[in-house]
Amino acid sequence: MADARFFSRKGPFSVAEIAALTETTPVNAPDETRVFQDVSPLQNADGDILSFFDNRKYLDAFVNSEAGACFVRPEFVERAPQGMVLFTTKDPYRAYAKAATAFYPFETGNGIISDNAVIDSSAKLGKGVQVDAGAVIGANCEIGDGTIIASNAVIGDGVVIGAGCKVGANASISHSLIGNLCLIYPGARIGQDGFGFAMGPQGHAKVPQLGRVVIGNDVEVGSNSTIDRGAGPDTVIGNGCRIDNLVQIGHNVELGMGCVVVSQVGISGSTRIGNFVVLAGQAGITGHLEIGDGAKVAAQSGVMKNIGPGETVGGSPAVPVMEYHKQTVALSRLIRKKK
Amino acid sequence: MADARFFSRKGPFSVAEIAALTETTPVNAPDETRVFQDVSPLQNADGDILSFFDNRKYLDAFVNSEAGACFVRPEFVERAPQGMVLFTTKDPYRAYAKAATAFYPFETGNGIISDNAVIDSSAKLGKGVQVDAGAVIGANCEIGDGTIIASNAVIGDGVVIGAGCKVGANASISHSLIGNLCLIYPGARIGQDGFGFAMGPQGHAKVPQLGRVVIGNDVEVGSNSTIDRGAGPDTVIGNGCRIDNLVQIGHNVELGMGCVVVSQVGISGSTRIGNFVVLAGQAGITGHLEIGDGAKVAAQSGVMKNIGPGETVGGSPAVPVMEYHKQTVALSRLIRKKK
């Protein structure tokens, strides 16, 4: 279904192949050699197509779907339309992710260095590295095997990027060490000076920013997001973090593993964030705070105090989320009284 | 008045010409051959200059202006200074827009392809297309007549862009179909992967994003704004939309016709927005919502629920705007009592 101008499809894959690669259990699958041609959401799927049912909100779509096959939790097997092949799993969306990736594998470097790229002779490029037209790679850079540097991206002197990464078009990276399998989206800015100066009426004196940005493995940094380098210590992004578009991460910030930072969030300097923290859209976090493992921050919240592990907060200034909901209710009652 | 280093002026235009091109009625204009040299706001205008009076707030400036001519609503004719030529119309600002565009026409492609652009041999370029230094155009792209691709912009493989468009410096576009007469400002990011993954403690599994961005005609996308492509369905921007700078539009979002999206707004994935909706600055819209035609969302609002056609909402979480104002008043009364 995907537009062939933009996507090229692998496959088909048989029931047995799909079950193996997604670690799911085929049900209602009399013929394990039957093949499927593509993946698609439930609404648009037909008999050759593999889909998924994850969110109960879409139960109707599932019950009425013409998809040939579907990833589904075991408890929904009975609700499936007649003849649909099922792959049962506790996590249908993850299984779909794996199957879709088999049909549409992620890009890896094709080993072609554009004649129109500008690469310093001291830079070390791994096997299969792809450098597109207009990309600029500075002195002493190290780029790992299979990494792609897209058109007009700029990699500053000394930057180290691991294997299997992609740096998107027009992104720029300086003063940074980046792990393997990272996706840096178009226009992301990584490693520039933090916002550090001594304020005063005679002028604000810039303070040299002497740290780096250190990014782990399997990290995504969204389009036009900005991650400033440390002032002395480093700015650190842990393994597996997902950072959406237009996010600001200030100098010396540390993110643990697996954090999810939604679009337009801002994290001020020197704040330390634990593992698997979720910051919803447009939230703002003041500087020099500690946010515990597994904490969640609601959209548009303004966090001014430390957050303990596992806590969920909302509002501006942010408070525990139950308190925030009560405030919202109290406020709406208040105006009903005033009428 | 405009700095000749940056702007080149056409004209002069006579009273008759101006009336014709702006569809206005000349008043106090004994000599229809009299010409005007330029356009300007009321404060800086002199006898050769054409201005406009639209916002009552500037009545004093109108009454005291030395502008030679002015677009004005009929009811203000009597307030005009002696000798000022008037062009009456219900919409003076729109008339001014047309006149100013006659003096300072929008740029169109000059047909020059820079030797320093990198264009795949399979790309199809229309008549008059201009491609500036450092721009990169991928395989099988189609670029319509008179479109400008500015310096260091990157157009990915297969992208289709209509006629009369401008793609600004350092912008990047992939996986997209764009209509005619669109202005994509510098640094805008269109068509990159949406923020889609199956979360889990063993890591967040990326889900291939198999849709496109489909943009209608006469659309503007502001500087450094980001529009992610769909996950399966497309992300769709209707005809005539105006999107300001630093706006985030998530995957699968649909905007109807003529929407105005002010700077730093964020729209989460799969939300559907009707026609002529206005989203004011820094507003955030949660995912999977429906926003009706003609709805208005106040600045910094946090929209968590559907909005009906024609409704205006404010606050975070957003409520009908009258309720929001009452909440604000109630809150300020509350603290007066507590003193």
Add this chain to the structure above:
Amino acid sequence: MADARFFSRKGPFSVAEIAALTETTPVNAPDETRVFQDVSPLQNADGDILSFFDNRKYLDAFVNSEAGACFVRPEFVERAPQGMVLFTTKDPYRAYAKAATAFYPFETGNGIISDNAVIDSSAKLGKGVQVDAGAVIGANCEIGDGTIIASNAVIGDGVVIGAGCKVGANASISHSLIGNLCLIYPGARIGQDGFGFAMGPQGHAKVPQLGRVVIGNDVEVGSNSTIDRGAGPDTVIGNGCRIDNLVQIGHNVELGMGCVVVSQVGISGSTRIGNFVVLAGQAGITGHLEIGDGAKVAAQSGVMKNIGPGETVGGSPAVPVMEYHKQTVALSRLIRKKK
């Protein structure tokens, strides 16, 4: 301590040299010829290192530090560890900024014009100007002595940039006059069209934007920030302003001297801001307002009314900050009553 892949250090500097360049007074410094090798925060410093103690929160770190020398306010001299050389001053952070700048001087142009830059023959470049690979400089530009134009930056026709500036990678500038000693960070967008159009159901008619962006001396514009040019008047940024990442500044806005604009702030069109105003992160300022000298706006505030000189406001809609704090307290009391 700074990573030698990214930073090269000058020095060492003696007690006498440090005192002279930072205008501080050496204390506990029996040997004025003793040299220090580097700068560092208190926690990581050892005997060869110069540090600073500014924020009382770090008193413990000061008392226990092994730093060889430290900038400190006179009242803390007695708390210093035995043997530490002290440099007393009223503003230790500013002294540190100067010392750190001596060890790690700011970059200035090396006079090399890359063969891969594209520079119009009519552009005038000062002495020592550095233009990196992929940068594009348009017709009639003027670039002052020692200025650096980094890779893939785009400078539009007619733009004037003063001496000692740096324009970062992938930044773009058009329709602008920029002073001396300005730092424009990667991906910043300066001078593009403002968000101006006559709205209407028959379509939104674009209004030509005929002003410029005029930036003073010693201004910083952060990564991926956007400053639109004026509609008729200019957009003006005064001397010494510090603008962080992802900030939006609309057309016709004026900022006075020394303003500090933190990340993700948005300033709507035609608002005039005085001198030494501080706008904290994610604040939004409506258009056509006047913000007085020395005013402060708290993070995430939504400013809808003028602010007098020296006032501090918070909340959305913003109110005087004391009132805002009382509102927050009143709201939290309200829900305690409701339990």
